[in-house]
Amino acid sequence: MATKKTITRFGTRYGRTIRERLATIEAGYxxxxxxxxxxxxxxxxxxxxxxECTKCATKFTSRAYQLTKPTAVKREQATEE
Ligand SMILES: [Zn+2]
Known part of the structure; x- marks a missing residue:
């Protein structure tokens, strides 16, 4: 089992499971x-x-806490053109 990175900013509050779940979500974005x-x-x-991409300055939408797979974005781009 992989060890999860613990969030220390909440101390012992809110419960271990919730803090661990938050850690995986935060790692995603x-x-x-x-x-x-x-x-x-x-x-x-x-x-x-x-x-937002800082290189090409493109601002786009995706999922709230993680980027969708690039293939899904490419398909969206193809229909626009
Ligand atoms: Zn870019």
């Missing part, structure tokens, strides 16, 4: 992600469902 438009690894989450 924090940091840099791959841009579906220019493939550069610098997409950050602006708000719930809103993502």
């Amino acid at each position: 924090r940091g840099k992600h791959k841009c579906p438009y220019c493939s550069y690894n610098d997409v950050t989450r602006k708000a719930a469902g809103i993502w």
Whole structure:
């Protein structure tokens, strides 16, 4: 079993399971992600469902806490053109 990164900012509050669940969700949206438009690894989450690439300045929607698979975005892009 993989060890989960514990969130320490809540101390012992709210229960271990909830804190662990939050850790997995936060790991999914924090940091840099791959841009579906220019493939550069610098997409950050602006708000719930809103993502922005700092390289090509594209702002697009995806899931609230994680980016969808690039194939789904590509299909969406193809219908626009
Ligand atoms: Zn980009």
